[in-house]
Amino acid sequence: MPLAATEHPTDSTLTEFVLGKLPDETGRPVERHLAGCPTCQARAAAARPADTLVALLAAAGTRGEDGLSATASVSAVGTPDEFASTQNWTGGASDGPAPAGEDDSPPAALVSHPRYRPVRQLGRGGMGVVWLAEYAMMGRRVALKVIRPGLLARPGAVERFRREVHAAAQLNHPHIATAYDADEAGGVHFLVMEYVPGETLLAEVRRGPLAPAAACRAARDAARGVAHAHAAGFVHRDVKPSNLIRAADGSVKVLDFGLAGRADAGSGPDDPSGRAVVMGTPDYVAPEQATDASAADARSDIYSLGCTLYHLLAGRVPYPAASAAEKLGAHRAAAAPAPVAGLPAGVAAVLARMLAKNPADRYQTAGEAADALDNCCDPPEAARRRLPRRSAAAAGLFAAAAVLALGVVYKVERDREVVTVETDDPDIEVVMKRNGDLVRIVDAKTKQAWDLDTHKMRLTPGGGELSIDLPGREPLVIRRAGDATLTIRRTPPAAPAVVTTGVPVGPAALLAVTDFREAHGVNPAGLRRWLAGLPPGFRPVELTARVAALPPLFDAVAVRDARDLPAEAHLELVNADRPGPYHLTDFHAMAKAGWALRASCPYDDGADRPRHHVWVRDGGRWVANGFPQAEAQDRVARWRQDQLRPTKLYLNAADPGRGKPDRPFGVLLADDDGLPWEFTLEVSPAELPVKLADARARGRMPDCLAAVGAGPDRTYALSVVPNPHGLAWEWQSGLTAAAYEATLAAQKTARRRPLAVASEGAGAAARYAALWVEYSPAK
Amino acid sequence: MRRKGPQVDTSVSWLGRLAASPTAADWQRLVDAYGPLLAAWAGRAGVPAADRDDLVQEVLVVVVRRVGEFEHRGPGAFRAWLRCIVANHVRALFRARRVAAWVDLDQLGRDDTTLARAWDREHDEYLAARAVRLVQGDFAPATWLAFHRQVVGGRSAGEAAAEAGLSLNAAILAKSRVLKRLQAELCGLVE
Numbered sequence: 001m002p003l004a005a006t007e008h009p010t011d012s013t014l015t016e017f018v019l020g021k022l023p024d025e026t027g028r029p030v031e032r033h034l035a036g037c038p039t040c041q042a043r044a045a046a047a048r049p050a051d052t053l054v055a056l057l058a059a060a061g062t063r064g065e066d067g068l069s070a071t072a073s074v075s076a077v078g079t080p081d082e083f084a085s086t087q088n089w090t091g092g093a094s095d096g097p098a099p100a101g102e103d104d105s106p107p108a109a110l111v112s113h114p115r116y117r118p119v120r121q122l123g124r125g126g127m128g129v130v131w132l133a134e135y136a137m138m139g140r141r142v143a144l145k146v147i148r149p150g151l152l153a154r155p156g157a158v159e160r161f162r163r164e165v166h167a168a169a170q171l172n173h174p175h176i177a178t179a180y181d182a183d184e185a186g187g188v189h190f191l192v193m194e195y196v197p198g199e200t201l202l203a204e205v206r207r208g209p210l211a212p213a214a215a216c217r218a219a220r221d222a223a224r225g226v227a228h229a230h231a232a233g234f235v236h237r238d239v240k241p242s243n244l245i246r247a248a249d250g251s252v253k254v255l256d257f258g259l260a261g262r263a264d265a266g267s268g269p270d271d272p273s274g275r276a277v278v279m280g281t282p283d284y285v286a287p288e289q290a291t292d293a294s295a296a297d298a299r300s301d302i303y304s305l306g307c308t309l310y311h312l313l314a315g316r317v318p319y320p321a322a323s324a325a326e327k328l329g330a331h332r333a334a335a336a337p338a339p340v341a342g343l344p345a346g347v348a349a350v351l352a353r354m355l356a357k358n359p360a361d362r363y364q365t366a367g368e369a370a371d372a373l374d375n376c377c378d379p380p381e382a383a384r385r386r387l388p389r390r391s392a393a394a395a396g397l398f399a400a401a402a403v404l405a406l407g408v409v410y411k412v413e414r415d416r417e418v419v420t421v422e423t424d425d426p427d428i429e430v431v432m433k434r435n436g437d438l439v440r441i442v443d444a445k446t447k448q449a450w451d452l453d454t455h456k457m458r459l460t461p462g463g464g465e466l467s468i469d470l471p472g473r474e475p476l477v478i479r480r481a482g483d484a485t486l487t488i489r490r491t492p493p494a495a496p497a498v499v500t501t502g503v504p505v506g507p508a509a510l511l512a513v514t515d516f517r518e519a520h521g522v523n524p525a526g527l528r529r530w531l532a533g534l535p536p537g538f539r540p541v542e543l544t545a546r547v548a549a550l551p552p553l554f555d556a557v558a559v560r561d562a563r564d565l566p567a568e569a570h571l572e573l574v575n576a577d578r579p580g581p582y583h584l585t586d587f588h589a590m591a592k593a594g595w596a597l598r599a600s601c602p603y604d605d606g607a608d609r610p611r612h613h614v615w616v617r618d619g620g621r622w623v624a625n626g627f628p629q630a631e632a633q634d635r636v637a638r639w640r641q642d643q644l645r646p647t648k649l650y651l652n653a654a655d656p657g658r659g660k661p662d663r664p665f666g667v668l669l670a671d672d673d674g675l676p677w678e679f680t681l682e683v684s685p686a687e688l689p690v691k692l693a694d695a696r697a698r699g700r701m702p703d704c705l706a707a708v709g710a711g712p713d714r715t716y717a718l719s720v721v722p723n724p725h726g727l728a729w730e731w732q733s734g735l736t737a738a739a740y741e742a743t744l745a746a747q748k749t750a751r752r753r754p755l756a757v758a759s760e761g762a763g764a765a766a767r768y769a770a771l772w773v774e775y776s777p778a779k
Numbered sequence: 780m781r782r783k784g785p786q787v788d789t790s791v792s793w794l795g796r797l798a799a800s801p802t803a804a805d806w807q808r809l810v811d812a813y814g815p816l817l818a819a820w821a822g823r824a825g826v827p828a829a830d831r832d833d834l835v836q837e838v839l840v841v842v843v844r845r846v847g848e849f850e851h852r853g854p855g856a857f858r859a860w861l862r863c864i865v866a867n868h869v870r871a872l873f874r875a876r877r878v879a880a881w882v883d884l885d886q887l888g889r890d891d892t893t894l895a896r897a898w899d900r901e902h903d904e905y906l907a908a909r910a911v912r913l914v915q916g917d918f919a920p921a922t923w924l925a926f927h928r929q930v931v932g933g934r935s936a937g938e939a940a941a942e943a944g945l946s947l948n949a950a951i952l953a954k955s956r957v958l959k960r961l962q963a964e965l966c967g968l969v970e
Contacts, residue, residue, distance in 0.1 A: 018951060020959030027955075034948055044951045045936035053907075053962060056969065057930050060907040 008040055009033065015049045107146060107188050115183075116144060116192070132195060142180065145191040145256075158189060165191055168257045171232055175225030177245065177253045196253055201312060202241035209315035209340075212347045216376040218244065219309040221252035223370035226305065229257050230298040230366055237296050239304035240284040241311055248477045282327040283317040284308060287357050290328040299359040302369050306354025306362075309373075313347070314340040318355070332357070347376045418490070419454050419470075425485040446480060457490065457535070516753045518744060636679050646679055646704055646719055676722065677703065683716040685733070692731050695720040701729050705756040705771050728752065733769035740768040747772045794857060797846045809839060816905045817865060820898065824869045824884070834872060838864050857968055858902050862895060863888050903969040910964040918957060921945055925953035 009017065009030050016022050017030045034040050110118045116133040122143060123130050131144045147161065165182035172178055181192040201218060204210070210218065222244050226236060234257055236243075243255045282290075286303035289296040310318045318337035319330035336355060339348070350372045356362045363369040419439075421430055427444040439452040449462030452470075459476065460467040470476055470490055478486040517538060519530045636646070678700075683691055695702065701723035705716060723729075730752070735743060744754070752772040797805050817835045826834055841864050866888040873884075886892040915923055921943045928939035929950070940950035 018955055020955045020957070020962055027959075031952065031955075034951065041947050041951060045947055048935070053958065053965070053969075054930050056903050056907045057911065057961065058933065060904040060911065 007033070008037065011043075011047070014040065014044050015047050018044050018047055019049060019051050019054070108186065110144065110146070110185060110188065110190070113185050116142070118144065141195045143177075143193050143195040145193065147189045147191065158184075161189060168234065171229050171234065171257055173225050173228040175221045175251065175253050176228060176257060177255045179257065193255075194253075196245045196247050196255075198246045198248060200242045200255075201244040201246065201252065201308070204246060205241055205312050205315060210312045212313060212344055213377050215309055215312035216347060216350075216373045218246070218252045218312060219305060220370050220373035220377060222254050222305055222308070223302075223366045223373060225252075225254040226298075226301050227366035227370060229254070230301070235296055235298060236301045236304075237289070238281060238284075239301050239308060240281050241308050244308065248471075249475050250477070282331075283311075283319070285328065285331060286359070287332040288359055290331050297359070298366060299362050299364065302354055302362050302366055303356075303359075305366070305369065306351060309351055309354065310337060310340070313343060313351070314338075344376065350376060419452075419457070420489045421452070421486065422489070423486045425480075428485050441478075441486065443480060443485065450478070452488065456533075459488065516748070518748075633681065636681075646677075677719050678721075679704075679717070679719040681715070681717050683718050685716070688716050688718070688733075689731070691718060691720075696729075699723055701727060701773070702731070702755065702771055728774040729755070730772045731769075732772070733767070735768040735770065737768065740770065743770070743772075750774075794846065797843065799847075806843065809842065812906065812909060813839065813842075813861070816902060817861075819901075819905075820865055821869060823898075824865075824887070826869060826872060830872065834865075834868055838868055841868075855899065855969065858899055859890055859895075862898060862902075906965060906969055907961075910961050914957070914960050914964060917960065918953075922949075922953040922957070925950040926957035929954045930958070 013022070013026070013030060017027055017034075022030065034044060110116060110131065110133070119132045119134055119141075121129060122132050129146050131146065133142055133144045162182040165179050168179045169181065177196050178194040179191060180194065183190055183192055209215075222239065226239065229236060236254065236257055238256065239254070244252050245255055247253055284304040284307040286296065286300035289300045289303075307318050314337075319327050319334060321327045321330055336352065340351075343351070350369075353362055353372070354369060363372065421439060421441065423430065425443075429442045429444060431440040431442075437454055439454060441450040441452060443449070451460045451462065452458075453460070457470040458467045459470060468476070470488060475487045475489040477484050478488075517534065680691065692702065699722065700720040702718060703721040704719040730747075732743065740757075747753070752774050754770045755773040756771045757768060793805060793808060797809060814835055817838055818831045821831045821834050838861070842861065866884045869887075870884045883892075883894060886894040887898065889895055918926070922945075925939045925943040925945050928934040928942055929936060932939075934942070936950045936954065937947060939945075939953075940947045943950065943953075945953065
């Protein structure tokens with residue numbers, strides 16, 4: 001019943017209005033009436049009706065951000081509650097500096113984390129505490145940045161944090177410390193990133209200014225990393241010496257991409273999208289960023305890098321004013337900072353341009369700045385690090401030794417690579433043992449010893465239980481009091497000649513492999529060990545489960561030197577855990593996961609479901625997932641438009657209608673590379689040989705092959721691509737497990753590896769189908 | 780006061796679409812809205828972390844496949860249906876593993892038990908918290924503050940108005956409008 005504007009609403013109407021329960025047509029008149037009737041406003045204000053929604057909201061509002069934190073109601077019925085376990089750590093630290101004592105031990109949620117084992121604290125900063133942790137599965141070391149709870153307290157902040165870290169995880173560059181993942185345990189959010197052993201440039205410059213060439217090299221490295229990130233659409237917003245870290249080989253990496261935009265600790269103004277924007281650190285912030293934090297662009301990072309360079313050269317920040325406000329004012333209005341004494345003219349000019357107040361007067365890209373800095377980086381190696389505090393004569397000797405690249409070199413030749421140990425330090429003693437399998441290194445000065453296992457490529461400090469895996473490409477440098485005493489390098493043998501007519505694309509590039517390893521019938525634990533023990537450079541490309549075996553057994557194929565995967569691809573075998581959410585439609589996480597392999601293995605109930613996954617992240621690939629076959633053709637058309645090419649197809653979990661055509665499945669997509677590809681679904685077993693023969697006749701080769709369904713009802717999905725190098729390939733199906741293994745050995749002798757392996761059927765009737773492709777292009 | 784025009788998509792119609800012809804957005808909403816909750820539930824029941832996502836995925840696939848059979852019998856019906864699916868899947872998992880669940884799954888599958896009520900409560904609070912996060916951006920900060928002080932903080936309309944710098948009438952309207960928006964968001968999903 002609509003209400004006349006002059007009429008006072010009844011108590012019940014007013015109550016319903018206050019609770020938002022009136023539909024618009026009755027609510028509007030009440031609204032109009034209230035606007036002009038103080039009496040009814042007072043009535044409405046006095047009405048505090050009980051309401052289930054209000055009670056629910058009040059309860060929800062006092063919980064954690066996601067409403068999933070511990071509650072008495074759940075605890076009361078005696079269910080174990082993992083969500084409550086970390087409250088000691090997070091509680092009371094919502095803002096401001098963390099209370100003392102918290103930093104002594106890792107958060108409880110991390111201690112009990114299934115994937116990461118905290119080793120020691122690396123440091124703490126504005127965002128939170130950084131821990132060195134071991135990634136349990138692979139023994140790989142990572143840095144975990146535990147985000148201070150208050151920083152993610154805003155609604156939606158956690159999602160944004162994850163999104164941005166996931167985006168930043170796609171940055172892959174020698175001068176960027178890669179973010180791997182954003183994870184959460186018991187309400188504690190943390191960033192998983194590449195662990196770079198070394199110290200920040202802030203720590204370095206605190207000991208004194210750097211030589212101009214060394215400072216320029218550091219800034220150049222950082223500029224290259226920043227340029228890469230800019231190209232990917234990231235602005236760092238907080239470039240400063242403490243965000244630059246010196247790796248073991250002397251190069252510099254930029255830390256914390258994707259984080260600066262998140263530091264909404266209340267210091268910065270909100271931008272119109274409701275997202276807080278960091279102000280930057282006052283000593284290094286660009287004038288435009290100081291005025292309007294959301295105005296920061298790539299050139300602001302160049303200014304911050306200029307301030308950083310100034311700091312490295314001068315040993316002090318550009319505007320050492322007392323307060324943050326004065327500093328900000330100086331960036332905006334003051335004259336150029338005090339000149340640095342003894343600076344070569346070229347360096348001074350580059351620095352001045354980086355520090356220009358007007359963004360238009362600076363280098364417009366970080367790449368330009370890097371090139372300019374590169375010209376200031378002579379003299380070479382000898383001055384890579386500041387000359388150590390030695391006598392002048394000793395310094396001269398040191399430089400001479402470095403220039404002549406002399407020193408003692410020990411060399412161990414392994415079947416696939418050469419390990420060299422170089423030292424120019426008379427106090428370092430190197431002893432070969434067991435025919436070079438073990439190299440004992442002793443520093444007579446410090447009595448420190450190391451054992452180098454040249455099979456496992458692992459360095460173990462004497463008496464220590466921790467060991468270091470030798471990095472694949474970069475040399476490992478051991479220092480004494482800051483001075484390099486020993487360098488260990490691994491040199492892979494020269495890759496065999498690969499026919500490269502034009503740019504290798506797609507599968508041809510993938511096939512440019514020099515070797516592969518395989519494992520058969522290993523259980524999950526064995527598979528994990530096998531993966532962990534693979535030499536560097538090997539990546540699994542195929543994982544197949546032997547169905548109906550208990551415990552589940554896997555066949556895995558690892559390939560070395562698969563050229564279309566970046567060398568830094570991050571590998572994880574996921575069983576007891578997995579990185580991030582990957583629900584059916586979580587495209588974002590999937591995109592990050594990139595190169596993924598899934599395999600089926602049985603539960604006791606006989607239904608086979610995917611259980612084990614291997615992810616190799618390289619950031620550039622996509623996964624489409626969870627769509628029924630009926631949609632597939634449409635999707636294929638869309639991928640083609642989007643210049644994406646399917647490279648692997650797999651069945652999704654969980655569909656009870658196993659083998660039915662509507663079973664949802666997923667596809668891995670790679671960049672098209674302009675490759676003309678053809679994708680066919682629902683190829684019956686009888687048609688498959690025909691299709692393959694047709695492809696061969698047309699000079700094409702299979703690129704992706706998967707069985708959909710099982711048994712006689714199964715169909716195949718097949719994509720074919722050009723075969724420009726004339727690679728030999730062969731299709732076999734119906735192989736028993738034993739026959740598959742025998743064939744694998746024979747094919748390996750013929751330098752063919754499996755491109756795709758599908759298991760068909762279950763139990764004793766399980767058969768394998770394999771597509772063998774030559775991995776060394778025919779001459 | 781509202782920055783955007785009304786774009787209320789009631790949850791009931793969303794359920795209807797999910798049953799009839801779900802779009803990717805509808806499916807996404809299901810995953811976003813229920814994924815973390817289901818994973819948390821599975822954890823409470825003792826499902827190992829390794830299996831939670833598979834289980835969540837299975838449950839959501841079942842929801843999509845069978846939502847057509849689901850009859851909306853009023854508030855909370857979807858919630859109860861979901862709880863039963865979870866209970867069944869968790870039971871199947873533990874049966875296959877021959878280990879015991881941490882909770883009594885039979886109790887979880889029935890509506891009138893302490894366990895079911897506790898989990899229903901959590902469902903509602905989770906969805907409410909999520910709805911609050913979703914709609915907050917649709918309101919001006921002062922409106923939001925006035926609403927929040929009254930409903931979550933338990934303040935009177937007058938106190939909320941003073942704190943938010945609004946008139947008394949605006950504070951009353953703030954509460955009314957935000958609650959209305961939240962009801963639309965939560966319609967049929969919570970009790």
